[in-house]
Amino acid sequence: MDKTVNQKAWFLVLPVFLVVAFSAVLPLMTVVNYSMQDTFGNNQFFWNGVGWFKELLDPSTDLGGRFLASLGRNLFFSFVILAIEVPLGIVIALSMPRQGWQVAACLVILALPLLIPWNVVGTIWQIFGRPDIGLLGYVLNGIGLNYNYVSNDLDAWVTVIVMDVWHWTSLVALLCYAGLKSIPEAYYQAAQIDGASRWAVFKAIQLPKMNRVLLIAVLLRFMDSFMIYTEPFVVTGGGPGNSTTFISIELVKIALGQFDLGKAAALSLVYNLIILIVCWIFYTVMTNAGAERRPAEGGA
Amino acid sequence: MHSIPGRRIIISLFLIFLLLPIYWLVNMSFKTNSEIVSTMTLWPHTPTLQHYRRIFSDESWYSGYINSLEYVVLNTIISISVALPAAYAFSRYRFLGDKHLFFWLLSNRMAPAAVYALPFFNLYSAIGLFDTPWAVALAHCIFNVPLAVWILEGFVSGVPREIDETAFLDGYSFPRFFMKILIPLIASGIGVAAFFCFMFSWVELLLARTLTSVQAKPIAAIMTRTVSAAGMDWGLLAAAGVLTIIPGALVIWFVRNYIARGFALGRV
Structure with missing residues (x-):
């Protein structure tokens, strides 16, 4: 890729820059402003310096305890989600029918959960899991399990995780499927001539070719699960107790529930910073992986 | 594209898993409220359009x-x-x-x-x-x-x-x-x-x-x-x-x- 240096290209980027800056930089300035202040209502604000940040990182205070607990829950949640969805997505992509109308049918059904509004996803699982009117809850209780996501921590967690698997595994599967589609048939023929086993084909041909899309999938899934709000909020409301209160839920509780703007803003900044760092690591890995492979593939 | 053994079963099971909760929602939308609360039925026994009409x-x-x-x-x-x-x-x-x-x-x-x-x-x-x-x-x-x-x-x-x-x-x-x-x-x-x-x-x-x-x-x-x-x-x-x-x-x-x-x- 031999790009020419041309500073006038900035004019082409300017509209995007303005639109995004308007919706990102301006609000962020407000957040930074709030994070240094304390409010007692009536639009009266007092300078508080880095007080909120100190409190936030100290688990012995109320704010710090809540933040670190929800951060822990969220990291655990993201980890479980990735551990289930990525392998499952690969398996689903490999199981896709080869041709004919079934391909289109499978693709449409796979993409369906992705286009359901997030609170409706929550509603679907809220209904589906209820022991009295939902099929899942009814069947589970029918076979003797005492399943109730409203009162039992473990059941609430399982419900939220199964819901996320239901909602987002398709994204991983579709990304992997797109990656698999780009492998030329000749590769498989070569493998067949060499007498490669099924596993060898997967390891030597399919997995390397899916490398890039898998990175995108992991990145998107990590970020989206790290800022998950609507679905668990509709199903469990963060409960029972605080057991499924993730960072975003905690943040909205503090900001819009208690109107503790200073605390909420400080939490937002730290939250954003974590995401930014992870995002940067992924981006660096991704662009490096792309740069290494690019010359070999002739700039594809 | 080469696939894995048992792929039909895997993909079918997964698609059923995807469709079942959606089916349940559709199913419920055609039931009357009394049917939803009182009995567990796999399909609407007294189908109604009252919710959509509303x-x-x-x-x-x-x-x-x-x-x-x-x-x-x-x-x-x-x-x-x-x-x-x-x-x-x-x-x-x-x-x-x-x-x-x-x-x-x-x-x-x-x-x-x-x-x-x-x-x-x-x-x-x-x-x-x-x-x-x-x-x-x-x-x-x-x-x-x-x-x-x-x-x-x-x-x-x-x-x-x-x-x-x-x-x-x-x-x-x-x-x-x-x-x-x-x-x-x-x-x-x-x-x-x-x-x-x-x-x-x-x-x-x-x-x-x-x-x-x-x-x-x-x-x-x-x-x-x-x-x-x-x-x-x-x-x-x-x-x-x-x-x-x-x-x-x-x-x-x-x-x-x-x-x-x-x-x-x-x-x-």
Whole structure:
């Protein structure tokens, strides 16, 4: 890729820059402003310096305890989600029918959960899991399990995780499927001539070719699960107790529930910073992986 | 494409897993409330359309769908039209700070909506856009514009640069080249990007709910409020839910042949 240096290209980027800056930089300035202040209502604000940040990182205070607990829950949640969805997505992509109308049918059904509004996803699982009117809850209780996501921590967690698997595994599967589609048939023929086993084909041909899309999938899934709000909020409301209160839920509780703007803003900044760092690591890995492979593939 | 043993069973089981909760919602939307609460039936024994009738006869319900579609369409148009020139610039030129700018854009795609809910509320109230579709459309740009740039950049890179050079030699001005040559060449890419913009704007609720109160309220928000105010009207809730699935399903049906390519984001 031999790009020419041309500073006038900035004019082409300017509209995007303005639109995004308007919706990102301006609000962020407000957040930074709030994070240094304390409010007692009536639009009266007092300078508080880095007080909120100190409190936030100290688990012995109320704010710090809540933040670190929800951060822990969220990291655990993201980890479980990735551990289930990525392998499952690969398996689903490999199981896709080869041709004919079934391909289109499978693709449409796979993409369906992705286009359901997030609170409706929550509603679907809220209904589906209820022991009295939902099929899942009814069947589970029918076979003797005492399943109730409203009162039992473990059941609430399982419900939220199964819901996320239901909602987002398709994204991983579709990304992997797109990656698999780009492998030329000749590769498989070569493998067949060499007498490669099924596993060898997967390891030597399919997995390397899916490398890039898998990175995108992991990145998107990590970020989206790290800022998950609507679905668990509709199903469990963060409960029972605080057991499924993730960072975003905690943040909205503090900001819009208690109107503790200073605390909420400080939490937002730290939250954003974590995401930014992870995002940067992924981006660096991704662009490096792309740069290494690019010359070999002739700039594809 | 080579597949794995037992693939039919795996894919069938997974598709059933995907469809079962949706079927349950559809099933419930056709039941009467007394049937929902009193018995466990696998299909509606006394099918009724009363819930759907109520939604379509009550303006506060169906205006929600119009509001939602309004900001989704606005957002898709804004996102694509600002992202196109930028995608071209990122794909063809090197300029001061290009890599940092691209990363900054992407990082906005990753920013949690909860962080921005309150500042957006202040910002759009201050400039008088609160409770209009414009507020939601602009707010959704924060994650849709970066995504559109990312997808379109891949598709523009797929167009050989010789085409640009030939066009300029033939005396095409830049805007004319853009409209007459480039856009038709990446039409499928624009379709894919529009699909993604539609999708993420349609499913998002936190910002949409925060930035509207009466006039521009999205259907997803009307759903939660009406139901909790009137006690639990499960049938109505299910019917409203089914209706929110339909636009997405229609869009998928139209782009089904491009889905695989679209998810490759133009450049695997």
